[in-house]
Amino acid sequence: MEESQKIHILVKELIPVFDELEQETKDVVLSHTQTCSECQHLLNEVTEENYPVVEQSEEVGIKPLKKLVQFNRGLKWLFVSIRALILFYITFSAFQFYDMDLSADAAIEYIGGSTFMFYFPAAIFLLVFTMTFFTKRWMVFSILFDLGIVLFLDTIISIFI
Numbered sequence: 001m002e003e004s005q006k007i008h009i010l011v012k013e014l015i016p017v018f019d020e021l022e023q024e025t026k027d028v029v030l031s032h033t034q035t036c037s038e039c040q041h042l043l044n045e046v047t048e049e050n051y052p053v054v055e056q057s058e059e060v061g062i063k064p065l066k067k068l069v070q071f072n073r074g075l076k077w078l079f080v081s082i083r084a085l086i087l088f089y090i091t092f093s094a095f096q097f098y099d100m101d102l103s104a105d106a107a108i109e110y111i112g113g114s115t116f117m118f119y120f121p122a123a124i125f126l127l128v129f130t131m132t133f134f135t136k137r138w139m140v141f142s143i144l145f146d147l148g149i150v151l152f153l154d155t156i157i158s159i160f161i
């Protein structure tokens with residue numbers, strides 16, 4: 001029997017217990033699988049089926065994932081709240097500073113100006129985080145919403161007063 005044939009037989013025996021092997025033995029197995037497609041295939045199957053090992057750590061793995069989801073959701077609420085708070089402040093202060101019967105135009109101008117001064121930079125800041133943490137859909141939605149606010153908030157409010 002050829003030497004490489006012997007190695008092939010040994011490696012085939014070892015692949016099912018690949019995870020329990022010493023690093024040195026693993027290296028031998030790996031270097032053989034580089035040249036032998038049959039063993040390569042076997043090893044792939046074994047390492048893919050190796051979910052029992054993953055499952056053991058799954059309970060530990062779930063918690064960070066759950067936390068990440070919660071963190072994500074919390075962050076979305078935070079971003080929405082920051083926007084709402086700024087918008088509320090801008091409109092609230094406009095109604096406080098200006099008499100709507102006498103100087104509605106000035107109030108609208110103030111709203112447009114403050115939106116650009118305060119909401120716009122905050123939105124850019126939030127969009128950077130949105131890009132990092134959230135899905136593309138959420139990103140597109142945020143951009144459209146922010147654009148709508150920056151461009152049309154004063155117009156929308158002028159319709160109501």
Ligand SMILES: [Zn+2]
Nearest residue numbers: 008036038039
């Ligand atoms: Zn082989």
